[in-house]
Amino acid sequence: MIGGSVTEPYPDAMFEEAERRERLSKLTAVIYSNGSQECERMSMLLKAIGGEFHEYLLGVHFSDRQFRQEFGSEATYPQCSIGSKHVGNMKETMQYMKDVGLFT
Numbered sequence: 001m002i003g004g005s006v007t008e009p010y011p012d013a014m015f016e017e018a019e020r021r022e023r024l025s026k027l028t029a030v031i032y033s034n035g036s037q038e039c040e041r042m043s044m045l046l047k048a049i050g051g052e053f054h055e056y057l058l059g060v061h062f063s064d065r066q067f068r069q070e071f072g073s074e075a076t077y078p079q080c081s082i083g084s085k086h087v088g089n090m091k092e093t094m095q096y097m098k099d100v101g102l103f104t
Contacts, residue, residue, distance in 0.1 A: 029053035032067060032079040039078040042090050049102060 029046055033039035033055050046053045056062055058077075062070075071079050071086075079086070080093040087093045097103055 027051055027083050030081040031055045032058075032062065032071070032077065034058040034077040036077055038076075038090050042078045042080060042093065045094075049097075051102075 029051055031039065031042055031046070031053060033043070035057060039055075043053070043055060058064060058067065067075065067079075076089050078090055078093075079088065080090070081087060082093070082096065085096075087096045094103075
């Protein structure tokens, strides 16, 4: 090797992973679900990245009328909030998570 030695493999990657886990530990996500496949995917994604989340189900925790009043008549399922921020549908949530560094 030219110019020195490496004492630890990929130290930057290990630091970034630790930082990502720290950010996740401070966030709680909320999913408003109607039980659809998209909602299941959102739940699986949140479980996979290790964040804490709560899932509220249509007909159990809220009505369609309440959903429309809260998110608007054009809103689709799932709707997600991360921390205290309402993020939006699955696509918007994934983009937000990417933007704030929750995906590597």
